[in-house]
Amino acid sequence: MKKRARIIYNPTSGREAIRRDLVDILNVYELAGYETSVFATTPEENSAQNEARRAALDGFELIVAAGGDGTINEVVNGIADLDERPVMAVIPAGTTNDYARALHIPRDNPLEAAKVILQKKAARMDIGQANDKYFMNIAAGGSLSELTYSVPSKLKSMYGYLAYVVKGAEMLPQIRPMNLRIEYDDGVYDGPSSLFFLALTNSVGGFEQIVPDAKLDDGKFTLLVLKTSKLNELMAIMTEALKGKHMDDPNILYVKSNEVKIIPEGDNKNPIMINLDGEYGGDAPVDFVNHHAHIAMVANVDDMTDNQFTLPSVDL
Numbered sequence: 001m002k003k004r005a006r007i008i009y010n011p012t013s014g015r016e017a018i019r020r021d022l023v024d025i026l027n028v029y030e031l032a033g034y035e036t037s038v039f040a041t042t043p044e045e046n047s048a049q050n051e052a053r054r055a056a057l058d059g060f061e062l063i064v065a066a067g068g069d070g071t072i073n074e075v076v077n078g079i080a081d082l083d084e085r086p087v088m089a090v091i092p093a094g095t096t097n098d099y100a101r102a103l104h105i106p107r108d109n110p111l112e113a114a115k116v117i118l119q120k121k122a123a124r125m126d127i128g129q130a131n132d133k134y135f136m137n138i139a140a141g142g143s144l145s146e147l148t149y150s151v152p153s154k155l156k157s158m159y160g161y162l163a164y165v166v167k168g169a170e171m172l173p174q175i176r177p178m179n180l181r182i183e184y185d186d187g188v189y190d191g192p193s194s195l196f197f198l199a200l201t202n203s204v205g206g207f208e209q210i211v212p213d214a215k216l217d218d219g220k221f222t223l224l225v226l227k228t229s230k231l232n233e234l235m236a237i238m239t240e241a242l243k244g245k246h247m248d249d250p251n252i253l254y255v256k257s258n259e260v261k262i263i264p265e266g267d268n269k270n271p272i273m274i275n276l277d278g279e280y281g282g283d284a285p286v287d288f289v290n291h292h293a294h295i296a297m298v299a300n301v302d303d304m305t306d307n308q309f310t311l312p313s314v315d316l
Helices: 022-031 047-057 069-079 098-102 110-119 144-150 153-159 161-174 231-242
Strands: 003-009 034-040 062-067 087-092 121-130 133-135 138-142 178-184 187-193 195-199 221-226 252-257 259-264 273-276 279-283 286-298
Touching: 003 022, 003 047, 003 069, 003 087, 022 034, 022 062, 022 110, 047 062, 047 069, 062 069, 062 110, 069 087, 069 098, 069 133, 087 098, 087 110, 110 286, 133 273, 133 279, 178 221, 178 252, 187 221
Parallel strands: 003 034, 003 062, 062 087, 087 286
Antiparallel strands: 121 133, 121 286, 138 195, 138 273, 178 187, 178 259, 195 221, 221 252, 259 286, 273 279
């Protein structure tokens, strides 16, 4: 019996390029051996998440998330807690497309991104859980992470990642530290922090040097805590990070951990908002758990290096 694929696409992502190529994209998945159908997301809350769950429970073998990282995150949340999870594929059409970058999927041509399925290989990807929500790439908290909410969607569509860079530079003088207790596998950090994040891949905000040693399937987050809020120290760290030389900076905590707990302490005047894959994911305190090799993702495995993996790829 022919396998079935469901494309869940966001018709408003990016510059709406997916809609233009949709017939050709359908043909690609048919060529790969999947009877393929399409669902366009609606303004209804959790539209992509609900459809992904419905398709998974109906036995679809492949679910394609076509849109930005927010759409991919919704699809992940729709299937991550199921005992039997379909394979996922990604067609990027967002602003930074971090997850597609990590999977070495073309980010500027939806049709070429779809053609990665023709390699018939998938990577077993770790998936993060934050309390009762899931994420596939990054979780963060602190002043710098809040710039994601501050960039208007129109600017993101027009200027892409440049909009984030400009907004980040504008916010640097306003950064204030949070008082946190951070518990991880091998220790505890008690003290101030202007930013923390947990990464599952090496693609963070369009950069690949911030977590240069990330593995996609080792069951470990890369936890990075920025301890300082002094402008000169922040600028120095950012310069180091662009070269991948920030891990040993005394103002950085950089460790690997399967579980992480973030607990606010002392006088934090505002709630500490948690950013999951670029979207608001609730407030701290939060328990993070890494689900090892949890979802098979179609990836350009042939273009990726062996040191990104601990497990062999999946043949589809």
